[in-house]
Amino acid sequence: MVGALAVCSGLIDLIEHGADSSTLLITGSGMGLLGALLFGRVAGPDKARPVDIIAATTLAMTLGILLVAGLYVMTGAAQRPDDALFEATTGITTTAMSVIDPTGLGYGLRFLRSGSQWLGGFAALLVGIVILPFFGFGREFADRSSSGGFRPLAPDEMSATRNILRLYIPGTGLIWGGYMLAGMSAFDGLLLAMSTVSTGGFTNGANEFADPSVQWVAIVGMLLAGSSMVTLWHLVVGRGGLHRQTGLAMYLGLHVTGVLLLVLLSTGIDLAAARRLLFVVAASVSTTGFPMGVPVGWPAGAPVLLLLLVSIGAMSGSAGGGLQIRQHRALMKLALREMARQLHPRAVLKVRLAGRVAGEDTLRQIVVLQFLFVAVIFSTAFLVAVFGLDLASAISAAVHATATAGPVRGLDGVMVDPTEWSRSVRLALLPAMVFGRLSIYPAVVAVAALLNLLRDKARVRRRYRAHRHGGSL
């Protein structure tokens, strides 16, 4: 897929007479051929274990990052390999803490940059709707039932993948059309649409959101991108019942509450400022992270509110990051159950989510997910703090990286440029981005599998050495 993206980028660059077309076309074709060869020649196991599929997901994302980074190095878009790696990671993980000035890039590379986010968004949807429910946890929340004669989104793995594409591609087209109607050029609109639908957040110029109509399209696009694919699918197939979807209500409620709180805390808010606040809130909740200046009179509580919105994140089953709304709802219900249990220790109390009883295993995994999410944030914050960031910036950067929410906003409301950070700080943020984009579990499982593999290899080698030196096994 990265090869195909590179070829497309090369073709666009060729049409626009860019300087990177040959590199992109040749490298992309090579990658594509190698991928096709591996896909065609290497047979998968008869029955893959869930853990293998989960670990392979992480491996695929890591490989994608390395390939895109290689393209940045070969085309000279990034001067140093670590800059290329950072840019590729923020692209594929849809984090958008960019260190490359896009205005200096050709058409092909700009398409590659936004395309990498589009691919990353698709990967996030696959993880959230196919990989985790089918092979990890939360199977009871996969939309598999065809009750009432309606087609479900995810009756099986392959159909789910096809259905995701059926929504993802037209969604991109819809937002592209919106940007063009708002006055953007076709190419810029396409790039921004790819970054919007994937909750990526890359922009291609400093003043892309200066026009209010572009802001409105972006707000609607971010709202859609952060919505659950299951909800959107129900809308498309006419299943209805949206008013009963508490997840959607909470998602929209977060936007309303966020804007109201910011308006209440701020001073001198007019309609234009309120629209900008809605933009900021939508960019935070959907974890898109499009940059937007904040009104004068930015209150002290606003950065904390935005950090909270970013860590809550978008709806489960969307391309958005964060811990996600279903997980938060489960945690809130668990907290209430725990309080009820203090008074009635022997009562059997079930947790219901989206009209279904959540299994105890699923609840346990959600609790552990929260635990791991916090652990990733704190360990990342510690690393970047050791590498020189102040405490507030370290916490903020770690939350944004783990939630894949894009550029960090300083306490004064101004966007922080990642190029101001040291290289070690930027590199320390990369694992958090990958962990966050893969909803933590797959990455942790892959790391554990890798460690087990290394331990087994070391054990075999130790036994072999002991055997060679005449010791008994």
Place this chain on the structure above:
Amino acid sequence: MKRPAGRWETTTGQVTGIALLFVSAGMLGSAVIESIGGDQGLAMTLAALVTLVPGAALWLSTRPGQIDRAAVFSAVAGTWLIVSVFGALPYLFAGTFNRSGIGFPVVLADALFESVSGFSCTGSTVFGSHNLIADQGPGILMYRQFTQWIGGMGIVVLVVTVLPALRASGLGLIGAEAPGEGGDRLAPRMAQTARRFWYLYAGLTGLIAVALIAVGMSLFDAVAHAFTTASTGGFSTRDASIGYWDSVAVEMVIMIGLILGAANFTLHSRSLVARRPVHHHDPEFRGYIWLLTGATLVVTILLVDDGMGFTRSLRSAAFNVVTLGTSGGFGNATGPGSDGDFVRWAAGPQLILLILLMTGGCTGSTSGGVKVMRLIIGISHARRTLRGIRHPRAVLPVRHGTGVMAEPMVERIAGFMVVYGMLVVSGTLVVAALGTDLVTAMGGVVGSLGNMGPALNRAGPTASFVDGFSTPARMVLAFLMLVGRLELFPMLLMLVAPYRTLHDRVRSR
């Protein structure tokens, strides 16, 4: 003993009444000290009488009723609330927090904050450069220390020692108040168990006082600091806290005292029975010592890397890691910007201190925070869940030491941590919305919920909470201190009780 008829049957009233009597006794003792060395003896005596009258009235007019779980929570939470309110009276009557340009609501809020911070053993203070500790009389200072001492082992545990009528229900009351997962029995009768806890506590306090005198403190300061060391409280009789003495020996005694105070008192009891230390057999205590040692080493390395010399780094790191890791909250900074002023350290060591603010000490101790045992079981639970993905059909127990934890206990701990996390996040948001920056708000909320004392940034070890937080924000923090001291649920259930009553009434109609 047969109880006279005509008394109201309310456990909350009975427990609160006796608790108020204990508090008024403490106020009277402090009033005597103030009469000798200060000028607010009369005001403190008046506060003691105002506390004594309702305490005696409640004690004489009520008797313990039927104890169910709801009654246990309401008795414990109600007692702590009422004691905290009456505990503010000496500050109000003595005019401790009166200062020019400040209205009565702020003075009242400051007195309440100091009282709650004392009884909950938090150690956050509203004294500061605007209102020096050095300007206070000895009675007020000793009263402050006393509130932490009485709150350290627990007011309700103290009440149980003199209320045998509670019988087995006493375990529920102690369990609802004690840090950790329920109360351990040290003796067949609950009153005996409670007494044994208090004997141990008083013995530890005495030992610390003697050791502090031996390293050069005056009798007054030694007793005062022994009160707040054994209780892991953190109040001091000096504005610079332990930094006033600038003595390694004093710091060592305080550190050892804090570590013992933050260890499980059941282990101390067993050690006394066995006549040898048994602490090292306990996995929680071992984890706790490893945690403190590891954090000290990492902070020392980071401070050395930042340019502080090795000896100075080790001293500052060890003291601050121990004092925050045990929820003590003392400071060894001699002034703003000195070695022990950790808010001037680089961000890395500060983040470790922030994590320690959450962790706390051992279960069954006087410390606050999440507790090491919960953390160990939480990590074990996470490992089990991750292994479950690799081996979906395996039966994987959660282990603690050599034992296997019961699933309901694991679920309870997981639920506790979820609620704790939610309180940290929502508390930070509320405090920040009341005009505090991110780091100060987060440090204040984590420190208050964990009953730690100093926060980060603008409310560090050399600053006052008046500098870092607005008055409404300080009230939120005071509430969180009580929530944290009672291990979340009693206070939260008290909050939802009116809603539950209303809900039940509507349903019955």
